Amino acid sequence: MFFGITIEKLLVIGVIAALIVGPERLPRYAESFARLVKKAGDYLRGAKERMREEVGPEIDELDWRKLDPRQYDPRRIIRDALLDDTPVAPRPAAPATPAEPGPAAAATGSAASLLATATAMNAASAGAEPAAAAPASRAPKVFSAEELPPYDSEAT
Numbered sequence: 001m002f003f004g005i006t007i008e009k010l011l012v013i014g015v016i017a018a019l020i021v022g023p024e025r026l027p028r029y030a031e032s033f034a035r036l037v038k039k040a041g042d043y044l045r046g047a048k049e050r051m052r053e054e055v056g057p058e059i060d061e062l063d064w065r066k067l068d069p070r071q072y073d074p075r076r077i078i079r080d081a082l083l084d085d086t087p088v089a090p091r092p093a094a095p096a097t098p099a100e101p102g103p104a105a106a107a108t109g110s111a112a113s114l115l116a117t118a119t120a121m122n123a124a125s126a127g128a129e130p131a132a133a134a135p136a137s138r139a140p141k142v143f144s145a146e147e148l149p150p151y152d153s154e155a156t
Helices: 007-021 026-055 074-083 109-125
Strands: none
Touching (some): 007 026
């Protein structure tokens, strides 16, 4: 199917073209069409050869499926990262000294596990080893309503 044209539609177009052109001019047009198809094939073969000359012989070894952008489905990547059960080595802890609590500081205990998962996904996509989940002692502090800054609707 090319541009939504099926074989049946092409046959109908061919029959209509044959009726319009007529039997006298049909062989001449068919010959012209055959030459056009042959030139297009030669052009494509030449393009392949030029590409092989410019890139080199390693183009034959290239796995084109890895370069297909359709394989990068974000939902699949996230699902694979979340379901990845490989053991991870703990990272050294950095001192946590929040200067000023922000809106993200009102996190719950489950947010800590989401943060650890996101950190592991970022490390995995960068090619590094994923970090271990944050220990319970390093869970984000939950602030009360008095400690949070006022809500600014224009800032969001």
